[in-house]
Amino acid sequence: MALILAVLLLPFSHSAAHAQFRVEVTGVGLTQLPLAVVPFKGEDSAPQKVSAILLADLERSGQFRAIDGKQAIMDESSSPDFTQWRQRNADALVAGSLTRLADGRYDIRARLWDVVGGQLRVEYKEVVTAADLRLSAHRLADQIYEKLTGDKGVFATRIAYVTKTAARYTLWVADSDGEGAQAALASPEPIISPSWSPKGSHLAYVSFESKKPVIYTHELASGKRQVAANFRGSNSAPTWSPDGRSLVATLSRDGGSQLFQINVEGGEPRRLTQSNAIDTEPTFSPDGSQLYFVSDRGGSPQIYKMPLFGGGPERVTFAGTYNISPTISPDGRWMAYVSRIGGQFKLQMMDLSSGQTSTISETSADEKPSFAPNSKLVVYATQVQGREALMTTTLDGKIKARLAGQSGDIREPDWGPFRH
Amino acid sequence: MLIRSFSVAVLIAVLAACSSGVKLNDVPVEDKSANAVSNVANASVIGTGSAAGLNSVAGVITAKPAVAAVGPAGGNTVFFDYDSFTLKPEARAVIEKNAQFLQANKQNKAMLEGHTDERGGREYNLALGQKRAESVRRAMTLLGVNDSQIEAVSFGKEKPAASGMDESALAKNRRVEIKY
Secondary structure, three states: OOOEOOEEEOOOEOOOHHHOEEEEEEOOOOOOEEEEEOOOEOHHHOOOOHHHHHHHHHHHOOOEEEEOOOOOOOOOOOOOOHHHHHHOOOOEEEEEEEEEOOOOOEEEEEEEEEOOOOEEEEEEEEEEOHHHHHHHHHHHHHHHHHHHHOOOOOOOOEEEEEEEEOOEEEEEEEEOOOOOOEEEEEEOOOEEEEEEOOOOOEEEEEEOOOOOOEEEEEEOOOOOEEEEEOOOOOEEEEEEOOOOOEEEEEEOOOOOOEEEEEEOOOOOOEEOOOOOOOEEEEEEOOOOOEEEEEEOOOOOOEEEEEEOOOOOOEEOOOOOOOEEEEEEOOOOOEEEEEEEEOOEEEEEEEEOOOOOEEEOOOOOEOEEEEEOOOOOEEEEEEEEOOEEEEEEEEOOOOOEEEEOOOOOEEEEEEEOOOOO | OHHHHHHHHHHHHHHHHHHOOOOOOOOOOOEEEOOOEOOOOOEEEEEOOOOOOOOOOOEEEEOOOOOOOOOOOOOOEEEOOOOOOOOOOOHHHHHHHHHHHHHHOOOOOEEEEEEOOOOOOHHHHHHHHHHHHHHHHHHHHHOOOOHHHEEEEEEEOOOOOOOOOOHHHHHHHOEEEEEO
């Protein structure tokens, strides 16, 4: 009984109100491109409003300002009246259509035009199942974003997070806009510190389901789980090495909380730190050569870095007496972390080349930042009006959007990798 | 017969899930099979349906943990000052009672669960709670308890004993619970 598990084929998707992204954009970027999106022909009778999903994506990025296109009637095959769109101050225009095919799938077509130059810039065509309509909308948003900004879009990526309602903890995997959430794990005991594998197929996390912190790896498509670390004492703070072959995590099996490298295939953990202090919250530099972590070896929790092979730790943060939860942008330029400043916990952004740091939130209980894979946005947990909330922000803190938690608490976000 | 008993177990898990607020019963069961094997005990895999998209996630529900056994009378909680893992004088009686109990009952084992108040990061608090649990473990070992009978673990700030951010609630949360 213990090792064999029954399987129910049961769609476990979740669309209840408490996981809806509400784009509450605060602040204004200096160079937002004015963009009009015309409602797609045929989407009123489709299960997803593709044009609304892609417009919300683009607005959340902070790079675009929406120009009202709701009154226009056109699709991708129309010839746009560029003069009219220029008069409305739109620089770019998107129109498209959804057609339900005989087999139930949808044919999505869309075009992006440069209104200023009167040119076609993106031609999009995809046939998907109803379940993948949201994904297709995000892919279209990615193509538009990349064409207009030159950077790769992250809208078709996923975010993991944890909710707590009454006595139930649930680990969710959602689209980058927080919608379409699916439960990966539900437990009466806490779940913390989800961490995406580099390929996006697995999550590692800490579950207290056996009344102590144990690290699991979890293959999302199958639900197959493996115990990655269940040593005597506490096992926590897992992070994947960039090659996906090992985890670095905090184990207390030798007494204090110290960092160990654990092969995903099993075997004896390799101890990485040797201190009498707390060493925890490891995270890799994108090239895998350095490990950033939190240690109170100097008397208060500060962020350090050390080479993975050979060489001692070097202190990275110096201001204040409480600097935790470091994460390095995939382009290696930035470190997001949390500082206690005057009794408040504030999201910080450090330019790693200059060491210059700025506070990029107005909230006071910020936790666990995680970069989008294109290094342009950060998702983090915080509290808004006494409720736990997830926010995304641009790196300068100017454009924020909220993933609203209407029934229960929401925390521990981790932004997944690009999909291949 | 074997398959049937699994199905019953899963139904219980699903029913348990339904009772705590997450709607897992709003879609009909489409199929049952026992073809996915996980090496994690006491968890149920909820597969994805035929309408699954490219992003489909197979949900898992963990089982309820076993009910804790009973320890000695006279308390099982030790409290700490803010940002401290030093044992206070009033902790002595609780630790001694539990140490005597463990020495008299060599077959019993105890988890020493460290907890913190709700301020600060989850993982750093987990490490702080671990330090508190280790303090109690060392004290019990000094009192003669066999180290194999006790395990120091931490829940960090995940299981507060009292809610609220006033000092009396925060003080109740900075603790080690001795659980059998």
